[in-house]
Amino acid sequence: MKPGPVIRIDFRGGIVSPGDLYNILVAAGRLGLRRASFGLRQQMFLEVDDSIRNALCVELDALGIDYVNNLEGFPNIVSSFPAEEIFITRSWLSEGVYKDIFDAFDFRPRLKVNISDANQSFTPMLTGNINWVAAPGSPHYWHCFIRFPKTNIIYEAPVCAYTNDLASITACLEDQLMKGEMNGDALFGHPAMAHYLWKKAEAHLELPPFNLPYYEGLNRYGNKNWLGIYTREEWLSIDFLKSICRLCLETRIGQFCITPWKSIMIKSIEDADRPRWNALLDQFRINMRHAANELNFQVEDQNPDALALKIFLLKKLNRDDIRTFGICFGIKTRPRSEVFCNILIRRRAMIRLGRWSFWYRYDICCSEEFNPNKRTAWVFSRNNPRWLLPEQLRRAIIAYYDGKSIAASQQVEQSNRQPDKTAVQQIHQCGECLSVYDDPETSFGDLPAQYQCAVCDAPKDAFVPREWEKQSA
Known part of the structure; x- marks a missing residue:
């Protein structure tokens, strides 16, 4: 529909x-x-x-x-303003600062721009192409994260920009990105950037864990x-x-x-x-x-099919009384759409005849470390019929909580573990979005010729074999 x-x-x-x-x-x-x-x-x-x-x-x-x-x-420019004063406290980023920034945009950006407070997870921070995140300890300075168009590559700038320059710098960055610039250092080393007020970023900005x-x-x-x-x-x-x-x-x-x-x-x-x-x-x-699990879903705009799938899954989650605290679910049915989530339900048509699609199957994908501000990076379960999807989603939820428990244990033990040696492993990486094919049950070579990337729908021949050195304890 x-x-x-x-x-x-x-x-x-x-x-x-x-x-x-x-x-x-x-x-x-x-x-x-x-x-x-x-x-x-x-x-x-x-x-x-x-x-x-x-x-x-x-x-x-x-x-x-x-x-x-x-x-x-x-x-549209996305911001964390709705959360200001309600879900965000003890921040220098006030209502007046937000509005000064918005007023300075005397143009309509062609790329996605996000303007966020660092002390919140109510609004997504890195779903834009140009993402400004307020520096927590430096009033009126902003970290910048670039997500290069049509990729999953995130570049964090080594400098912070001043509030009054955000709109002008955005226009300059957008112009270079629209021309195909894919090097972060070159973006911020452009001669035009010398006209703005900068401050060296003291350290990598750690984004807060997701908690809606x-x-x-x-x-x-x-x-x-x-x-x-x-x-x-x-x-x-x-x-x-x-x-x-x-x-x-x-x-x-x-x-x-x-x-x-x-x-x-x-x-x-x-x-x-x-x-x-x-x-x-x-x-x-x-x-x-x-119910909180209903509020934690994001589906594509103006999409009755995705909304119907959400309601179907919610009935199953509620029937089985499944805990979903801390999880943000996304539903994706269109090839180039984007939703903010740490567990993604992705619909794929097995048969396409022109504009018509038939015989849908569903993949469940998870973001790196289950962090929704990172890109959806690995496939938990592939090619599920609709009737099996609730059970596979339940298993993904269990994996999320098991992962949290394991991460907590590893954090305690990390100080006593030293890296020993490296093992070389061959992987296959998508040449368009840089996601890695990771399915232990099916080797990449055994995939059918019509296989598409689970993240960006790139064809199988877009994947590039690479060697990866993995640390072993």
Whole structure:
């Protein structure tokens, strides 16, 4: 099943004023639209028929709203702003700093840009091509991680950039990357970089372990409250969203936040206004307090098939009462899409006839060290029919917890172990995304000619044999 045509409206960093959002919703409602949904890069989608597409574009143009006429195009800037003050404390990165950075972007990036606080795991840090992460001990300085386009190669810059230069440096980096520059040292050694203020990075930045907070419900922080709204169907009625905007304006709340989990957040709710927000939720029958394992899924934008698979797997996980704390699941059905996860369920068609696909099988892939900020690196289970997928997913979950236990034991024993010698082993590495084929049950040479990379769908002949020296204790 494929979604209908959409208009995509990007809100830089996941922030929009209730007044601007209300005007968009009024225009959409006037043309007969009844619902809206939100995306992984903190944007909003409006499903439109061809009969009203042009009319909606005229309305948005009149409002001065930037929009994209499909799912692709200029990607939105993702930020950790929705978590600020709620899930992030004791950080120099304040609301004002975020907004100064967003205002400095007087262009729409062609590559994916992420702007993140280092003291959180609520929003993904390295899913962009240009990833800025606030230096924890150096106010107004930022580490930069480059993920080269169409690869899984991550380069960490040896220097930190100053806040006021982020937008300009992003434009310079993007220009070089779009020209095909694939050398990190050359990127930051470019003559144009000499014009900016830099500070030597004191050490490699250790990103925090993944721990997704519970992000829905009406909750207290400090002396105020925040409201998080998630829906299983991934859409909300336009009437409900307009009512939220009106209540924000009436109670002097200046911003509406969209998260990378396809949910919305409203911050700075006063205690005196809690009854009005509860009444609004009652009026529209908005359910709260979904199971944590449901909130920990990421599926592709505008994809009913992926959403149906999520619901199918959730029923099995809930039936068997499976613990999933600390795990972020992703579902991928499109060759070039991207989701943030440490366990990925990947659908592949065994038969393709032009635009049509048949006879699906599913792989379960795991990120390196089960860290979702690293790329999905190895295949846990391959070619599963749909009916077997829940059991294989359960086994992957067990492997995750077993791995955590083993890692904890090895950390205790590491100081008493010394490397002895190296063993040379031949591996096969994808020439496009650099992932390594690692399936002890099937040697690379025995794979069929039509085999594709589990990460990027590159053909079998894109793999390159390499020798790897592995330390043995």
